[in-house]
Amino acid sequence: xxxxxxxxxxxxxxxxxxxxxxxxxxxxxxxxxxxxxxxxxxxxxxxxxxxxxxxxxxxxxxxxxxxxxxxxxxxxxxxxxxxxxxxxxxxxxxxxxxxxxxxxxxxxxxxxxxxxxxxxxxxxxxxxxxxxxxxxxxxxxxxxxxxxxxxxxxxxxxxxxxxxxxxxxxxxxxxxxxxxxxxxxxxxxxxxxxxxxxxxxxxxxxxxxxxxxxxxxxxxxxxxxxxxxxxxxxxxxxxxxxxxxxxxxxxxxxxxxxxxxxxxxxxxxxxxxxxxxxxxxxxxxxxxxxxxxxxxxxxxxxxxxxxxxxxxxxxxxxxxxxxxxxxxxxxxxxxxxxxxxxxxxxxxxxxxxxxxxxxxxxxxxxxxxxxxxxxxxxxxxxxxxxxxxxxxxxxxxxxxxxxxxxxxxxxxxxxxxxxxxxxxxxxxxxxxxxxxxxxxxxxxxxxxxxxxxxxxxxxxxxxxxxxxxxxxxxxxxxxxxxxxxxxxxxxxxxxxxxxxxxxxxxxxxxxxxxxxxxxxxxxxxxxxxxxxxxxxxxxxxxxxxxxxxxxxxxxxxxxxxxxxxxxxxxxxxxxxxxxxxxxxxxxxxxxxxxxxxxxxxxxxxxxxxxxxxxxxxxxxxxxxxxxxxxxxxxxxxxxxxxxxxxxx
RNA sequence: GCCGAUGUAGCUCAGGGGUAGAGCGUUUCCUUGGUAAGGAAGAGGUCAUGGGUUCAAUUCCCAUCAUUGGCUCCA
Numbered sequence: 001x002x003x004x005x006x007x008x009x010x011x012x013x014x015x016x017x018x019x020x021x022x023x024x025x026x027x028x029x030x031x032x033x034x035x036x037x038x039x040x041x042x043x044x045x046x047x048x049x050x051x052x053x054x055x056x057x058x059x060x061x062x063x064x065x066x067x068x069x070x071x072x073x074x075x076x077x078x079x080x081x082x083x084x085x086x087x088x089x090x091x092x093x094x095x096x097x098x099x100x101x102x103x104x105x106x107x108x109x110x111x112x113x114x115x116x117x118x119x120x121x122x123x124x125x126x127x128x129x130x131x132x133x134x135x136x137x138x139x140x141x142x143x144x145x146x147x148x149x150x151x152x153x154x155x156x157x158x159x160x161x162x163x164x165x166x167x168x169x170x171x172x173x174x175x176x177x178x179x180x181x182x183x184x185x186x187x188x189x190x191x192x193x194x195x196x197x198x199x200x201x202x203x204x205x206x207x208x209x210x211x212x213x214x215x216x217x218x219x220x221x222x223x224x225x226x227x228x229x230x231x232x233x234x235x236x237x238x239x240x241x242x243x244x245x246x247x248x249x250x251x252x253x254x255x256x257x258x259x260x261x262x263x264x265x266x267x268x269x270x271x272x273x274x275x276x277x278x279x280x281x282x283x284x285x286x287x288x289x290x291x292x293x294x295x296x297x298x299x300x301x302x303x304x305x306x307x308x309x310x311x312x313x314x315x316x317x318x319x320x321x322x323x324x325x326x327x328x329x330x331x332x333x334x335x336x337x338x339x340x341x342x343x344x345x346x347x348x349x350x351x352x353x354x355x356x357x358x359x360x361x362x363x364x365x366x367x368x369x370x371x372x373x374x375x376x377x378x379x380x381x382x383x384x385x386x387x388x389x390x391x392x393x394x395x396x397x398x399x400x401x402x403x404x405x406x407x408x409x410x411x412x413x414x415x416x417x418x419x420x421x422x423x424x425x426x427x428x429x430x431x432x433x434x435x436x437x438x439x440x441x442x443x444x445x446x447x448x449x450x451x452x453x454x455x456x457x458x459x460x461x462x463x464x465x466x467x468x469x470x471x472x473x474x475x476x477x478x479x480x481x482x483x484x485x486x487x488x489x490x491x492x493x494x495x496x497x498x499x500x501x502x503x504x505x506x507x508x509x510x511x512x513x514x515x516x517x518x519x520x521x522x523x524x525x526x527x528x529x530x531x532x533x534x535x536x537x538x539x540x541x542x543x544x545x546x547x548x549x550x551x552x553x554x555x556x557x558x559x560x561x562x563x564x565x566x567x568x569x570x571x572x573x574x575x576x577x578x579x580x581x582x583x584x585x586x587x588x589x590x591x592x593x594x595x596x597x598x599x600x601x602x603x604x605x606x607x608x609x610x611x612x613x614x615x616x617x618x619x620x621x622x623x624x625x626x627x628x629x630x631x632x633x634x635x636x637x638x639x640x641x642x643x644x645x646x647x648x
Numbered sequence: 649g650c651c652g653a654u655g656u657a658g659c660u661c662a663g664g665g666g667u668a669g670a671g672c673g674u675u676u677c678c679u680u681g682g683u684a685a686g687g688a689a690g691a692g693g694u695c696a697u698g699g700g701u702u703c704a705a706u707u708c709c710c711a712u713c714a715u716u717g718g719c720u721c722c723a
Contacts, residue, residue, distance in 0.1 A: 103718095113651090113652075114652080115652060115653070116652080116653065199717090200652085200653090200717050200718070201651080201652055201653090201717085201718080202651065202652065202717060202718030202719065203650060203651020203652065203718070203719060204650095204651080204718070204719045204720090205650080205651095205719060205720060208719075208720070209720080210649080210650075210719080210720045210721080211720095214650060214651055214719075214720095215651090215719095216651070216652080217651085217718070217719075219717090219718080245715095245716095249659075250659085256714090256715090258696080258713070258714055258715095262713090262714065262715090308723090309723090310723060313723070314723060317721090318723095335723065336723060338723090365723095367722080367723080369721080369722070370649055370650095370720080370721060370722085371649070371714095372649065372650070372651095372718090372719085372720085372721095373649090373720085373721065373722075374715090375716085379722080468723070469723090470723085487722090492723095519723095553683090555680085555681060555682055555683095556680040556681050556682095557680065557681095558680065558681095583679085583680085584681090584685090584686085585679095585680090585681050585682090585685085585686060586681065586682055586683065587681090587682085587683065587684060587685070587686090588684080588685055588686080589683095589684095590682095590683050590684055591683095591684035591685055592684085592685085593684095594684060595684085601683085603682065603683065605681085605682060606682090607682085615682080615683080617683060622683080623683060
């Protein structure tokens with residue numbers, strides 16, 4: 001007798017070993033049709049694998065991560081089977097499921113490439129194979145058998161993988177004529193895979209190692225229904241419309257120039273204005289939190305970076321030194337603001353009573369990022385950090401950390417960034433060789449971060465081996481329109497620079513002590529933040545922030561004078577107003593300005609002229625009726641105030 | 649940096665061995681209008697750059713630069 005416990009704690013009893021599929025069938029035929037995988041005592045299994053002992057289980061359908069995972073993982077095998085059929089001699093790497101879909105890494109036969117033009121053929125082959133309704137069959141094999149199989153087949157990558165596995169843990173999965181080394185779990189049958197799309201190809205280093213061979217990675221996505229694929233493609237299309245590069249161009253926020261250089265954004269007037277508004281917003285908050293603004297130059301003597309250690313670590317891969325007529329004198333563009341701020345800290349002695357000292361600067365820095373890594377405004381070579389450095393006593397660390405977290409949540413709140421992950425980056429679990437600073441300090445600061453995160457009740461993940469060499473950090477990760485993660489806000493503890501720059505304060509004991517330094521940037525960088533903001537809002541910025549708040553549309557040229565009067569009045573009320581006095585019909589003007597995402601359109605004609613009113617239309621909403629001029633100004637200013645007020 | 653793709657007017661894109669096309673935008677004119685596209689005419693391009701093949705290259709080939717999807721990297 002086998003007892004199976006379901007998630008609702010009900011128990012079903014079976015006379016003999018039973019598979020997940022059979023359990024589902026026992027519950028309902030419909031469930032059996034939809035179920036994709038099963039969790040057995042916290043391990044995800046295939047549906048057809050027999051459960052031999054009492055267990056608690058959960059059945060997974062498409063809506064569960066585990067269900068999708070099995071589906072896409074099985075699809076990856078199908079892709080590999082298709083590729084093997086189409087490219088004889090191909091060697092297989094690995095093929096996992098990912099967040100949206102799956103990929104397979106392959107080493108193509110000499111001289112072969114896969115490009116977009118080949119996708120159709122691959123898709124067709126996959127469909128053909130899926131329709132053969134082959135079962136995915138799980139086989140436990142010995143290491144020797146597995147090695148033998150792949151040595152014969154000539155799949156050197158699989159051989160490498162197997163040789164690192166322990167005997168007794170190796171399983172192969174077979175569907176049709178295809179066998180793959182795999183832990184599983186998989187679908188019962190290829191027939192579930194109904195809709196298939198090969199999405200892209202890319203190069204990927206074997207095992208992520210840049211020194212090893214680059215394989216071809218083929219990405220795809222599959223669904224149990226054709227309609228779901230179509231919906232997914234529409235969703236992708238929608239996401240592309242939110243791309244900050246596209247909207248940034250449309251709204252004239254920023255541009256790039258080949259002549260200026262790659263990765264060096266040029267902020268256009270409207271973008272610069274928007275950015276300035278964000279900066280002022282943060283400055284106000286920082287003032288409240290006891291920050292002092294400082295200003296430092298964009299370059300520093302090479303010796304500065306030798307002292308900080310950055311020259312040694314990044315010097316070769318950076319913008320190279322600037323020489324002067326003075327023999328041997330060299331400057332470097334600053335890749336960060338900290339060394340300058342350390343020197344600012346050192347301009348006078350500090351008492352423990354003065355700490356913490358908080359220096360803030362919107363500091364523009366230059367980093368020679370790999371050319372393949374550049375991406376719109378999110379990854380650039382010249383950018384401005386909303387940087388600040390806090391110099392504090394060790395006992396103040398946790399408190400300061402929490403205060404910075406407050407600032408970040410104020411910012412994220414104000415801009416409706418609620419879908420973020422806090423990532424705590426700690427040292428490698430065992431190997432401490434690459435870190436500087438005492439164990440004691442590391443332990444203290446890692447504990448401080450974890451406590452602070454818990455106290456603030458943040459949704460966080462811990463990543464080991466992600467800390468900087470000089471200290472642990474807390475990053476705020478936000479996704480862009482296509483689901484790619486970007487780091488925005490960051491808080492980092494640093495024991496290194498205070499040491500290297502020999503920073504000190506005098507303690508109550510009249511002895512010299514070393515302060516702890518916190519680097520922090522709530523936005524991260526203005527460039528990246530604006531990019532992510534654009535994708536979140538699709539270019540419809542909140543009223544307080546948006547470049548143009550109001551546009552006046554005269555119904556005909558006869559009312560241009562009145563429109564100008566309205567324009568002047570509103571601009572005098574600090575409402576950013578434009579006029580559209582083109583010789584066009586009002587319907588056309590409405591359409592054009594709606595597309596420009598200007599929040600309020602004011603239509604003025606005879607009626608409005610006679611009564612000193614405006615006819616108000618809200619972007620994306622429609623006609624809001626007629627208002628007196630001062631009434632409208634009031635209305636706008638109140639809305640702006642309400643948006644900003646909470647945070648002052 | 650590596651693998652794939654792309655580069656034609658301000659923007660979005662079509663085309664193709666005999667030196668260029670559309671829509672939108674812009675300019676001028678007609679029209680003077682009421683809540684998502686009124687009409688007409690004109691201006692605008694070294695077809696990314698440099699080589700090669702060819703009688704002839706924007707088109708084919710190679711390199712470079714830039715953009716782009718990934719990989720590696722990210723102080």
